[in-house]
Amino acid sequence: MAEKTIMLVCSAGMSTSLLVTKMQKSAEEKGIKADIFATAASDANAKLEEKNPDILMLGPQVKYMENDFKSRVDIPVVSINMQDYGMMNGEKVLETALETMD
Template sequence: MSEKKIMLVCAAGMSTSLLVSKMKKIALEKKIDADIFAEAASKAEEKSAEEKPDIMLLGPQVRYLLKKFEDKFNFPVEVINMRDYGTMNGENVLKKAIEIIDNKDI
């Protein structure tokens, strides 16, 4: 299984940083090869051009960017479940991201 690049985007890149660290911890425990990182919405286009993520996950506070980013990128763009985001449930967010990545070619 190849490395999965998961990009989280929020207003300033700060609130997703905690979620990123929780997701990385789960990935390590479950031996999932994943590169997980966060970026501010204002730099999302630039960062995704550099990193070429497999999926972009938007924090609920920037869900208004969903349509714009879906039209712009050729990889899945999803809004993080509000409950998982609010409780910083890294396991659920990681699981959902991997499901989407693994099913995008079907």
């Protein structure tokens, strides 16, 4: 399986870094090669160009940006389930990303 690039966006880029760590751990356990990273909403456009992610996942605090991103990018854009985000359930968020990309 080719490496997948998963971009998470939140308001400041801080709260999502713990989720990224948990998603990376889950990917390693499943033998999935993935480049998973978080960025602040203010830096999202630059990161989209720089990293060319396969999917864009939005934290609950920036869910309002979903339609804007969908109108501008040709990759899947999904909002992270609020409960999964709150519980920092990296495995579930990774599953959502992989299912959405398939």
